[in-house]
Amino acid sequence: MQGFVGDHVKWKRFHLGGCVGGWAAEQEVALAGVTIKDVAAAAGVGVATVSRVLSGTGSVSAATRDRVQAAAAALGYRPSALGRSLKTQRTGGIGLIVPDAADPFCAEFIAGVLETARTENCHVLLDASGDDPAVEAEIVDRFAQQRVDGVIAMPVLGDAGAWNGLARLGVSVVFAGRVPEGLSGMPAVLADEAGGVRTAVEYLMGLGHRRIAHLDGDASLGGARERRAAFRSTLEERGLVPDEGLLVRARPSADAAYAAAAGLFQSRPDLTAIVAGGHRLGEAAVLAARELTLRIPADVSVVVVDDVPWAELCDPPLTVVSRPARALGERACELLLRAPARRPGRPVVLPTELMVRASCGPVTASFRPGRSR
Amino acid sequence: MQGFVGDHVKWKRFHLGGCVGGWAAEQEVALAGVTIKDVAAAAGVGVATVSRVLSGTGSVSAATRDRVQAAAAALGYRPSALGRSLKTQRTGGIGLIVPDAADPFCAEFIAGVLETARTENCHVLLDASGDDPAVEAEIVDRFAQQRVDGVIAMPVLGDAGAWNGLARLGVSVVFAGRVPEGLSGMPAVLADEAGGVRTAVEYLMGLGHRRIAHLDGDASLGGARERRAAFRSTLEERGLVPDEGLLVRARPSADAAYAAAAGLFQSRPDLTAIVAGGHRLGEAAVLAARELTLRIPADVSVVVVDDVPWAELCDPPLTVVSRPARALGERACELLLRAPARRPGRPVVLPTELMVRASCGPVTASFRPGRSR
DNA sequence: CGACACATTGGAAACGTATCCATTCGGATC
DNA sequence: GATCCGAATGGATACGTTTCCAATGTGTCG
Structure with a gap:
């Protein structure tokens, strides 16, 4: 030189x-x-x-x-990646769609995708749909214009058209965490929601609980459908008839979650345990119980499906069914990049894990009184 | 048709x-x-x-x-955005660099950037540096090759070269949340860490506390430097001499944080309050106190700088200095896109807010005994 | 010594778009 | 009726790269 x-x-x-x-x-x-x-x-x-x-x-x-x-x-x-991509027809970009980047589950999931993308020399375009199908379609279109090589999405229900269009355009798609109603055939990586709920219910029944409530999201967003089905079938297999009054569904907002939880506790003072789907509903259950001066786990046992970093900071530390958010992201990314061909096989299901902490206890002999007013 | x-x-x-x-x-x-x-x-x-x-x-x-x-x-x-961008020399892409996408503060920040980017018709490339300067430089280089129009970063200390190179290449840069040592001149949007700490300390002193500890990160990452300075000066202005033994710095890992907190409680049983910088150290303080059977706030008052969604789920609900993570992202994005020119002006400082919950109380008359063993 | 294989190299053509510039055309003004 | 003006339109070029292909040089084998 x-x-x-x-x-x-x-x-x-x-x-x-x-x-x-x-x-x-x-x-x-x-x-x-x-x-x-x-x-x-x-x-x-x-x-x-x-x-x-x-x-x-x-x-x-x-x-x-x-x-x-x-x-x-x-x-x-x-x-310039622009020149290169134009010529080679590959950008090395992968589009990532989540409902809400600030949600701890999504955040962990994003981190998993980023990690794997880095090792695969890809860059990640991120956007949040807010669980709005119109916004989601917009994002998909934008990603398509950016000519991403693939898309990973925690999709919203009901816009099968956009996904099919993307696939037909040559952009491979991998769903993560949940799958829209009509698209069960597409590549996906899911958490074993059913297994998690089953384990949780069996655990609670083992502690003597019989009147167990299930609080979860409405529709089939986020695996609520699977959890609900698993909840029912587990009870039935053990000879219990699911009590429809104990099966509550809430819309996704924080207020709705709290309202649903509080309403449940007040209308059914006889319940002894509750399984909440998603950290939001878990939070709501804990807050509502606290507000109604129900002691956890003395008065009511709580299991939340969805681990969150602060579960052990809660008082008492929460027993949860941990969903492998990060691994979900990693596997989704691998699936997207390594998938040898568009194979319509079964979705990849990652195991969940029951993390026993301190929010569940045996059913107490003493009957607690109904709601005070 | x-x-x-x-x-x-x-x-x-x-x-x-x-x-x-x-x-x-x-x-x-x-x-x-x-x-x-x-x-x-x-x-x-x-x-x-x-x-x-x-x-x-x-x-x-x-x-x-x-x-x-x-x-x-x-x-x-x-x-094809490729063709268009190649011709127009603008991609509409903005690169976003955070230390850790799974961190709740970062996640909220990301959500803010996404929101504003959407209204500005931009797409966002996200990557996580893990607070590793080498990784960060790699990301910067990748973004440069992708010809992003601008970069928003919560940067790691010490790689001024990469940032300057980016700026010289015509890519505008906005720092958020923190600014590397030698680059104070660059556009940035920060939280008012100093004001937050000042408010927290004054609040604690108003409750009668005099032996207040400060637990924060080492180096100047994440505003720890500003917080430390504000902590000191607030004490001094009120006529107290900062007790060096009560000023503890911890490396960023969770283990180190816990060790630092536990060590502090054990070595200085006379402290009556603690200000923790960042949710990680806040968690550590709460866990360590609980492990040592110190009651909050009866035995020790706790203020955490950094709001987290679960602060009110903690027992007791945590009094925190809330940093406007989402607004930080929004403002950073606006600054990047709307900045009329490269103006080296002062950074934008967003106010913090003291959220009083239940983790602080007045100093109790009864002196609590030293550590038991 | 001729022919052939092989390594090294550069010119040129694409990739998909935006935009300058020239061209055409209809209509209005003088 | 000639001229001019503006609207509408299409051809060509450039953006920065990869890659095919041809050309050159160098060495080996028959």
Whole structure:
């Protein structure tokens, strides 16, 4: 690189009208718009050669390689992904759609995707749908225009059209955490919601509970359908008839969750345990119980489906069914990138785990009185 | 659109070797690789006209516009952002760098950025640095290659070079939440850490506390430097001499945080209150206190700088200094997109808020005994 | 010594778009 | 009726890259 500039660089446009004194000493120029042509000119070779050197393909002599690399470094050249992608028809981008980036479950999931994407040399476009199908469709369209190589989504129900369009356009799609009603065939990675609920119910029954409530989301968003079904079948298998008054569904807002939980406790003072689907409903259950001065677990046992980092900070520490959010993200990313072909096989199901802490106890002999007023 | 296909579309490549029977009825074709040229051919106009219609610029007759739009819809045409960006030299992409996407503060921040980006018609590339300068530099480089229009970052200390390189390359940068040591001049949006800590300390002193500990991160990551300074100066202004033994710094891991908190409680049983910087250290303080059977707030008052959704689920509900994570993201995004020019002005500082809950109480007359063993 | 294989290299053509510029055309003004 | 103006339109070019293909040079084998 000694005497390099004088030898090869053609200052066709880096001299920006008159030497501004002093910056000649600055070897690293890095002006905007340094293209492969500039590097080629600087190294005294053709653009094809520069491309070969930088992408490591083809054969180049050692001397040439060095010259090119030196020139690229000196000019601060950064290849434009735009040009490359346009030519190769691959961007290395993966689109990620979540309902809410601030939700702890989603956040952990995102982190998993990012981690795997990094090892696979991909970049991630993130957007949040707010569980609004229209917004989701908008995001899908935007991703399609950006020509992402694939899309990972925790989808909203009901817009099968957009997904099919994406797939037909050649963009592979992987669902995570939940699958829209009509699209069971598509590649997906899910948590074993059913198994988790089953374990939780069996655990509670083992503690002697018989009047167990189930508080979960409405519709089939977020696996609520699976959880509800598993809740019912587990009771039935053990000879209990599900008490419909103990099966409550709440809309996804925080207020609705609290209202549902409080309403449940007040209308059914005889329940001794509750299984809540999702951290939001879990929070609501804990707050409502506290508000009604029900002691956990003395008066009511609580299991939440969805681990959250603060479950052990709660008082008492919450017994939860932990869903592998991070692993979900990792597997979804792997599935997207490694899937040998569009195989319509069964979804990948990741195990959940019952984390026993302190929010469940045996049924107490003493009957607690009904609601005070 | 009636009779449209027969009239104008030239089936030069959509006929894919022999009619596969039946799909001719499917009006929406949407094959991969539908370009502006295909739309032009289908509408019987030139590509320039199609471009004008779709981008809304220039003048086009109503009839032509209709024909073009119909053709685009029929072919399921999605303009390629690659081509457009290459030509216009703008991608509409903004790069977002956070230390950890799963962290609740970061997650809320991300949500803020996404929200504003959506209204500004931008897409967001997200990546996590893990607070590793090398990884961060890698991400910056990747974003630069993707030709993002701007970068928003919660940066790691010590890689001024990468940031300067980015700025010199024409990519504007906005820091959020914290600013690297040597780069105070750059555009940034910060939380008023100092004001928050001051308020917290004054609140505690108003409750009669005098031996107040400060537990925070090491180095200057995440505003710890500002918090520490504010803690000191607030004490001094009120005539107290900061007790160095009560100023503890912990490395960012969860284990280190717990160790630091436990060590503090054990070595200084005389402290009556503690201010923790960041939710992680707040958690650690609560857990350590609980482990050592210190009652909150009877034995020790706790203020955490950093609101977290579960602060009110904790027992007792935590009094915190809430940092406006979401607003931080929104403002950072606005600053990035609306900044009229590279102005080196003062950073934007967003107010924090003391949320009084139940983890602080007056100093009790009874002196609690030293640690039991 | 001729022919052939092989390594090295550069020119040129795409990829899909926006936009400059020239061209055509209808109508209005003088 | 000639001229001019503005609207409408299409061809061509450039954005930055990869890659095919041809051309050159170098070495080996018959």
